[in-house]
Amino acid sequence: MKTVFPAEWAPQDAVLLTWPHKDTDWANILDSVEVTYVAIAREILSEQSLIIVAHNDALKAHISQLFIDNKVATDNLHFVICPTNDTWARDHGPICTYKGDSLHALDFTFNGWGNKYQANLDNAINQQLFNSVLAADASSSKVELALEGGGIETDGKGTLLTTSECLLNENRENNLSKEALEAKLSEVIGVDHFLWVDHGYLAGDDTDSHIDTLVRFAPNDTLVYVACDDSDDEHFNALQSMALQLQTLKTPSGDAYTLYALPWPSAKFNDEGDRLPATYANYLIINNKVLVPTYQDANDQAALDVIAKAYPEHQVVGIDCLPLIHQFGSLHCITMQLPNGFLRS
Incomplete structure (x- = not known):
């Protein structure tokens, strides 16, 4: 039976969030970052279910009170209690496929983007998630391969x-050649056409150039990508090279992709002078909406307008994610969509 890896705009049951807490690197800005988390949660819950991984029962109680205080409807809210190192659900969360009509959830290894950070607790979240909320007629398996959803x-x-x-x-630490990795991914997630982007990076990014910070798929053979038009910016050469490479990529039928260029936000820095990875490409597609990170920047509206053209069937909603990039990620990085058939009734 053919395995299908669904696009992010396929119908979803839920979105996964792993909530920050005082024992994570978010501790110093916890109040401001929780404002962003609540805003994201509100939009998700307006369309579908939300699963929140909470470090312990005390954090669950705190989150519940936050939602009450902010008048966030909780009818479709589910909690999973599980110890966590951090909050990057995109990368520790399950990657879901279909075998026929049945959902199959894959638990890949998360090693903290190449052992840069401790990730032993986060790497165990998926098994607890499956035990707690995975539908009875869905299946799951563990895959001995390091792979992050943001990649x-x-x-x-x-x-x-x-x-x-x-x-x-x-x-x-996968120890596989490009050809062997393609063969493995074809086997486990059912893909058979590979597009490799060899240029582009984002200052402040810990992930070794995750694709979700640079280029995104949209319906109708469309790619949405970040573009830099400032020749004095450190990203200029790499992103120019990336844009040229995207023009050469072809669909399986040999056609060029329709390309939409996103604007480049002005440089954002933390108090230590480190450049922060602000990118408009790090948006989340949910049922009927696209949630787009904004950065209190002059180009925010232009970015929303581009994404609206790429996803005409969706309402585009901007969410202030300036607090998120202080931990070197953004909106897509902290979320993982869970397609139809995942959630237990």
């Missing part, structure tokens, strides 16, 4: 988009 994009039609810098990085 791959699909059109839902068998094409995988990724970066060579991330997936072929020795720090993932």
Whole structure:
């Protein structure tokens, strides 16, 4: 039976959030970042279910009170209690496929983007998630391969988009050639057409150039990508090279992709002078909406307008994610969509 890896705009049961707490690196800005988390949660719950992984029962109680205080409807809210190192649900969360009409959830290894950070607790979340909320007629399996959801994009039609810098990085410890990795991914997630992006990076990014910070699929053979028009910016050469490479990529039928260029936000820095990874490409697609990170920047509205053109069937909603990039990620990085058939009734 053919395995299908659905596009992010396929119908969803829920979104996964792993909530920050005082024992994570968010501790110093916890209040401000929780404002962003609540805003994201509100939009998700307006359309579908939300699953929150909470470090302990005390955090669950705290989150519940936050939602009451902010008048967030909780009818479709589910909690999973599980110890956590951090909050990057995109990368520790399950990657879901279909075998026929049945959902199959895959638990890949998360090693903290090449052992940069401790991730032993986060790597155990999926098994607790499956035990707690996975539908009885869904299945799951563990895959002995380091792979993060932020490192791959699909059109839902068998094409995988990724970066060579991330997936072929020795720090993932997969010890596979490009050809062997393609064969493994074809086997486990059902993709058969590979698009490798060899250029592009984001200052402040810990992930070794995750594709979800650079280029995203949209319906109708469309790619949405970040573009830099400031020749004095450190990203200019790499992103120019990436844009040229995207023009050469072809669909399985040999056609060029329709390309939409996102604007480049002005440089954002933390108090230590480190540049923060602000990117408009790090948006989340949910049922009927696209949630787009904004950065209190002059180009925020232009980015929303581009994404609205790429996803005409969706309402585009901007969410202030300036607090998130202080831990070097953004909106897509902290969320993971869970397609129809995942959630237990």
